[in-house]
Amino acid sequence: MADEKLNDNVRAVERALDILMAFTASDFELTASELLKRVALSRPTLYRLLGTLQQSGFITSTGEPQRFRLGSSVAHLAHVWASRQDIHYLAQPMLRRLWDATGETVSLFITQEGKRLCVAEIPSAHPLSLRRGIGYQETLILGAGGRAILAFDDQPRHDIEELLRAADITPAEHHNKLAWIREHGYAVSRDELMVGATSVAAPFFGGGGRVEGAMCVYGPGARLNDEKVEEIARLLMRECELLSAALGFRRPDAVTAKQ
Structure with missing residues (x-):
């Protein structure tokens, strides 16, 4: 009983x-x-x-x-x-799995005042490796990490045209890149912020449905060929989904229907 x-x-x-x-x-x-x-x-x-x-x-x-x-x-x-959430803490298992699987430098970026800020990084153990360092900031329009965020950000940005002119990027080129990211779910950059560097990034989302930042994997282009980039992209998107879920994100079509 x-x-x-x-x-x-x-x-x-x-x-x-x-x-x-x-x-x-x-x-x-x-x-x-x-x-x-x-x-x-x-x-x-x-x-x-x-x-x-x-x-x-x-x-x-x-x-x-x-x-x-x-x-x-x-x-x-x-x-x-x-009040107790710390994205850096929540993302540690995801970052570690990416690092173990790729062997390349793995970073976590969040948005801050119109830029992306690196809040966590696990450097590659390879003798030839790339790293940015915690605290590194960059505009959202440059690099895979920035565009992965910007492609899913619905907040109006009044300085885009000025930033594009400064970076010598045409609006059409910029919009085409964002459209590609939205279609595929991840971003790639080669030789953009650093000669010889390749970066792959995917966005993660918070409980309110807004994009909160991006996870990035980057290393020398000599190691990250097209096949490797696609493999890393799949890993990134899976880990970003897990981080988004940990932050309370639910897809709009998710409904509860337990028996």
């Missing part, structure tokens, strides 16, 4: 979590009917769990018919979670 009661309690918790995870940034307010399409629950069970969640502040409701949204208790947990 005790085991059965424990199992029932665990299942109730799982169902309550399914309800909370049914909300997204675009679907932040849902009716009971809309919730039933996202969670595998009967209507009486749904209303019973919604009542419990409302009592504890995790759900609130307004209007007629009722429309439910996440409550202040969720905001409290989000604040606690966000």
